[in-house]
Amino acid sequence: MDDTQGGAGHGKQYAIQLVVNGDLHSVFVKANTLLVNVLRNQLNLTGTKKGCELGDCGSCTVLLDGKPVNSCMVLAVEADGHEITTVEGIAQNDQLDALQQAFIDHAAIQCGFCTPGMIISARALLSHTPHPTEKEAREAIAGNLCRCTGYVHIVDAILAAAETEKKEV
Amino acid sequence: MYLPDFDYYAPETLKEACSLLARLNGGASVLAGGTDLLSHMKNELISPKALVSLRRIKGLDTIAYVAEKGLVIGARATHNDLAGSQVLRERYPALPETARVMANNQIRNRGTIGGNIVSAVPSADLPPILIALGASVVIEGPNGTRTVLLEQFFVGPRRSIIAADEVLAGIVIPDQATTGSAYCKFGLRRSGALAVVGVAASVVADGASVTQARIVLGAVAPTPLRARQAETLLAGNAVTESLLEEAGRSAANECRPISDIRGSEEYRRDMVRVFTKRALRKALNIPIQHTGEGT
Ligand SMILES: Cc1cc2nc3c(=O)[nH]c(=O)nc-3n(C[C@H](O)[C@H](O)[C@H](O)COP(=O)(O)OP(=O)(O)OC[C@H]3O[C@@H](n4cnc5c(N)ncnc54)[C@H](O)[C@@H]3O)c2cc1C
Numbered sequence: 001m002d003d004t005q006g007g008a009g010h011g012k013q014y015a016i017q018l019v020v021n022g023d024l025h026s027v028f029v030k031a032n033t034l035l036v037n038v039l040r041n042q043l044n045l046t047g048t049k050k051g052c053e054l055g056d057c058g059s060c061t062v063l064l065d066g067k068p069v070n071s072c073m074v075l076a077v078e079a080d081g082h083e084i085t086t087v088e089g090i091a092q093n094d095q096l097d098a099l100q101q102a103f104i105d106h107a108a109i110q111c112g113f114c115t116p117g118m119i120i121s122a123r124a125l126l127s128h129t130p131h132p133t134e135k136e137a138r139e140a141i142a143g144n145l146c147r148c149t150g151y152v153h154i155v156d157a158i159l160a161a162a163e164t165e166k167k168e169v
Numbered sequence: 170m171y172l173p174d175f176d177y178y179a180p181e182t183l184k185e186a187c188s189l190l191a192r193l194n195g196g197a198s199v200l201a202g203g204t205d206l207l208s209h210m211k212n213e214l215i216s217p218k219a220l221v222s223l224r225r226i227k228g229l230d231t232i233a234y235v236a237e238k239g240l241v242i243g244a245r246a247t248h249n250d251l252a253g254s255q256v257l258r259e260r261y262p263a264l265p266e267t268a269r270v271m272a273n274n275q276i277r278n279r280g281t282i283g284g285n286i287v288s289a290v291p292s293a294d295l296p297p298i299l300i301a302l303g304a305s306v307v308i309e310g311p312n313g314t315r316t317v318l319l320e321q322f323f324v325g326p327r328r329s330i331i332a333a334d335e336v337l338a339g340i341v342i343p344d345q346a347t348t349g350s351a352y353c354k355f356g357l358r359r360s361g362a363l364a365v366v367g368v369a370a371s372v373v374a375d376g377a378s379v380t381q382a383r384i385v386l387g388a389v390a391p392t393p394l395r396a397r398q399a400e401t402l403l404a405g406n407a408v409t410e411s412l413l414e415e416a417g418r419s420a421a422n423e424c425r426p427i428s429d430i431r432g433s434e435e436y437r438r439d440m441v442r443v444f445t446k447r448a449l450r451k452a453l454n455i456p457i458q459h460t461g462e463g464t
Contacts, residue, residue, distance in 0.1 A: 012176075012177075012178070019447070030174065030448060031177035031220070032172045032173065032174045032259070033175065034172060053170040053211065054208045054211065055204055055275065055276055058273070061275055064278070067249070067278040068275050068278060069275050069278050069279050070275045070276070072170075073204055073207050073279060074203065074279070075177070075203065075207075077222075078200075078224055113254055119405075121274065140274060142360035142361060143273025143274050143275040143276065
């Protein structure tokens with residue numbers, strides 16, 4: 001029987017399948033298990049951070065079928081059968097993504113807590129808009145709060161990564 | 170933050186969803202994008218015994234024009250689905266424009282039009298423009314389907330006419346003579362801010378003269394509110410600056426705002442005046458001039 005059709009019983013475990021950073025994972029979750037907790041506690045992918053847990057701060061941003069979402073606002077059962085990309089899936093083997101390199105080069109990081117979410121939102125932007133304007137870059141990270149940097153270096157880094165990727169193509 | 174436990178169901182049809190909801194007898198909530206519901210559950214404002222998810226129900230996120238019926242939007246279409254919809258951009262561009270100024274990208278990828286309507290939050294952005302466009306909601310229940318004007322859907326903050334065993338299936342915007350429409354939102358930040366005031370307008374205009382206008386105010390009454398006196402002022406008249414100002418003042422008079430952390434009653438009324446004029450100008454395609462004097 002297909003488990004996620006649901007059913008009664010608090011504490012019931014549901015078998016779900018997630019493709020995370022290209023790897024298929026079968027995990028058991030409860031109805032109230034949040035996607036962010038599966039990623040962090042069951043798959044040990046702790047790059048995804050928990051901040052406000054109410055969809056405001058964006059530190060838990062992951063790609064769900066290529067689109068940025070707050071993983072603190074998604075039930076794990078709802079993600080069954082879907083593809084997830086976390087910040088751990090952004091680098092290609094040992095090669096940092098252009099965005100990650102640009103964040104380092106532009107000192108777009110202070111405490112680092114918002115960085116995984118920023119990288120994910122920016123990655124989604126560059127995937128569909130390879131040559132963003134500054135406005136588009138700011139809009140793309142509007143759901144990612146940074147309390148250290150004032151965003152200037154982050155926006156610089158995103159625009160620089162777009163330039164780098166332009167050269168690579 | 171702890172999310173209390175609940176039973177979870179993901180039926181494959183609307184019919185099944187309704188009979189499940191009926192069986193759970195008021196103890197269940199419908200789960201769409203969860204952006205509103207899950208925050209409320211985390212904050213223990215509600216604690217449903219069960220959630221009935223819409224995620225497996227096919228066709229609930231389509232946006233399409235259906236001849237003889239109008240523009241049909243599935244309840245599970247997300248804000249980004251609206252923002253990116255070609256058919257909406259062609260027929261009612263104010264709708265994707267509204268979706269684009271909502272929340273942030275992450276929430277726009279999850280939050281749905283159905284959830285935005287059924288949550289019945291007075292500051293919700295989609296109801297004013299949908300009401301201005303004369304939209305109806307299609308509600309599926311255990312005993313069949315009913316269609317209700319969205320204008321008659323809301324009862325008060327977080328209260329609507331939808332019953333515990335009903336599911337909002339979709340929204341229909343009928344064919345109309347409207348020549349332009351717009352939603353102007355005033356929030357305290359450029360992104361991720363709820364409306365302090367939101368004004369939607371749709372007009373049937375012939376050159377500089379308005380045949381018919383609809384003005385719908387959001388966030389300034391327990392439910393979205395038609396500014397009917399302002400509409401009457403406009404109907405059949407040539408548009409002038411003073412007529413727009415008169416309409417703005419009338420709307421400011423008609424609304425019933427509260428004072429809260431986002432703005433006082435007095436401030437909200439004045440913003441209704443300003444944003445009514447802006448929404449009308451935009452719907453009438455008159456350039457907005459920022460002269461600094463509450464225009
Ligand atoms: C950070 C943040 C920013 C936000 N910004 C905005 C904003 O700018 N403007 C705005 O208007 N809103 C905003 N919201 C509120 C919310 O995201 C939207 O109202 C959204 O559209 C809710 O849709 P959902 O699918 O997530 O609803 P859910 O949370 O799934 O459901 C909301 C309510 O509606 C019911 N429901 C949902 N779908 C149906 C259906 N088809 N039939 C019957 N009942 C149903 C649920 O049972 C629940 O009671 C914001 C929320 C967050 C967290």
